[in-house]
Amino acid sequence: xxxxxxxxxxxxxxxxxxxxxxxxxxxxxxxxxxxxxxxxxxxxxxxxxxxxxxxxxxxxxxxxxxxxxxxxxxxxxxxxxxxxxxxxxxxxxxxxxxxxxxxxxxxxxxxxxxxxxxxxxxxxxxxxxxxxxxxxxxxxxxxxxxxxxxxxxxxxxxxxxxxxxxxxxxxxxxxxxxxxxxxxxxxxxxxxxxxxxxxxxxxxxxxxxxxxxxxxxxxxxxxxxxxxxxxxxxxxxxxxxxxxxxxxxxxxxxxxxxxxxxxxxxxxxxxxxxxxxxxxxxxxxxxxxxxxx
Numbered sequence: 556x557x558x559x560x561x562x563x564x565x566x567x568x569x570x571x572x573x574x575x576x577x578x579x580x581x582x583x584x585x586x587x588x589x590x591x592x593x594x595x596x597x598x599x600x601x602x603x604x605x606x607x608x609x610x611x612x613x614x615x616x617x618x619x620x621x622x623x624x625x626x627x628x629x630x631x632x633x634x635x636x637x638x639x640x641x642x643x644x645x646x647x648x649x650x651x652x653x654x655x656x657x658x659x660x661x662x663x664x665x666x667x668x669x670x671x672x673x674x675x676x677x678x679x680x681x682x683x684x685x686x687x688x689x690x691x692x693x694x695x696x697x698x699x700x701x702x703x704x705x706x707x708x709x710x711x712x713x714x715x716x717x718x719x720x721x722x723x724x725x726x727x728x729x730x731x732x733x734x735x736x737x738x739x740x741x742x743x744x745x746x747x748x749x750x751x752x753x754x755x756x757x758x759x760x761x762x763x764x765x766x767x768x769x770x771x772x773x774x775x776x777x778x779x780x781x782x783x784x785x786x787x788x789x790x791x792x793x794x795x796x797x798x799x800x801x802x803x804x805x806x807x808x809x810x811x812x813x814x815x816x817x818x819x820x821x822x823x824x825x826x827x828x829x830x831x832x833x834x835x836x837x838x839x840x841x842x843x844x845x846x847x848x
Contacts, residue, residue, distance in 0.1 A: 560608055560657075561842025562601060562620045563664060563835075566592065566638030570835070571604040573612045574842035578675035582611060583838065592639040598647070602654055609655075618651055618659040619845030621667030621837040628709035630660040630844070637692075660848045662703070664837045666712060668830075669696020670703055671840030672793050676831040681790040685783055686830070687714055687776075689798035693735040697787060703844075715739070719779050734779040738772065740798065755801040766804065773805030777812025784817050784825070795830030802829040 556575060563570040565588060572583035586604050589596040601620075609615055624635040624642070631649060636642035648659040662670070669686035672678045678686070678698065686696040695714025697704040705711050715735035716728045723732020724745075736742050743751045747768055757765035780792060794802055810827060832839055 558612055558615055559617045559842050559845035560605060560615050561838045561845060563837035563841055564620060564622050566623060569600055570838045571608060572838045573608050576846055582608060593641050594645045598650055605655060615657055617845035617848045618657050619841035620661045621664040621841045622661055623664050625710050626661045626663055628705060628707060630662055633661060658848055660844050662844050665694030666696045666703055667840030667844060668795060668836035669698055670843045671832050671836040672830050673698045674843045675839060677793045677828040678791055683789045684791040684793060685787060685789045686793045686795060688796035689738055690796035691740050693739050714783060717779060717782055737775045751798045758801060758804045769801055769804035770808040773808030774812050776805060777809040780813060781816040785821055788821050790824060791826045791828055793828050793830050795836060799829055
C-alpha cells in the first residue's frame with residue numbers, strides 16, 4: 556500500500572503519522588520537542604520518529620512537514636520557527652532527504668491545518684475556503700480552487716495580521732491593532748484578566764459577563780473576516796485553534812456582523828464552521844502536502 560508520513564513540528568511536541576491516499580491515519584506517534592529546540596536536535600528527534608514508523612509500515616513515498624513559521628515558496632527552507640531555538644533559514648527538507656532518501660516538502664503549520672481540514676475535515680465539501688486558527692497567535696490558510704495559496708514568496712495567508720483597528724495595540728509584526736491583538740489567547744487575557752477556557756466554562760454556566768464578552772469577541776472576529784470575505788469570497792470559513800472550543804458562544808455575533816457588513820453577492824451560501832480535526836489538523840495536512848508532492 557502506498558503511504559506517506561505527515562509531521563507537525565511544534566514548540567512542545569512533534570506529531571508524526573502515517574497516512575494513505577484517502578487521508579486515513581494508520582499509525583501515529585508524539586515525541587517531546589527537545590530542549591533547547593535547536594535545528595540539529597529537532598532533526599535527530601524527527602529522524603527517530605520517522606525510522607520508527609518506517610520499521611512498522613514499510614515503504615514511505617514522501618514526507619510532509621508543518622513548521623511554526625514562514626517557509627520559502629518551494630517548501631524547502633524553514634525561514635524562521637517560532638518558539639524554537641536558533642532557526643534561521645534552515646534547509647530542513649534537504650536535511651531530511653539526505654538522511655532518509657525520501658522526497659520531503661515543508662509548509663507553515665497553519666497552512667497544513669488548512670490543508671488537513673480541506674482534505675478530510677470541516678472543509679472537505681468546498682473548493683474555496685479560509686481557515687482561521689485562534690490560539691496563542693492567530694494563523695490562517697487560504698484554499699483557492701482546492702489548492703493551498705501561499706503567494707509568490709510562500710508567505711501569503713497571514714490572516715491574523717490584517718488591521719482591525721489602526722490605533723490598537725502594537726503587534727509583533729510591526730502592525731498596530733491587528734486581528735491577532737483582539738482575538739488571540741493573550742488578547743483575551745488582556746481584555747478580561749481570564750483565560751479563554753475559563754470564560755468558556757463560565758459561559759456554559761450562564762454567566763452574563765462571560766456571555767457578553769463572547770458576543771463582543773464574535774463582533775470583532777466578524778469585522779476582521781469582512782475584509783477577507785470581500786477579497787476571497789470563500790464558500791466556507793473554518794474556525795480552529797483552542798479558542799474554537801467556545802465557537803457556539805461567539806458564532807451568532809460573528810454571523811450578524813458579517814451579514815450587516817458584507818453584500819449578499821459576496822457571501823452567497825457562505826458557511827461558517829468549527830474545525831473538526833483538532834490538534835491533528837497540522838499532521839493530517841502535512842500528509843496531504845506529501846501526497847501533493
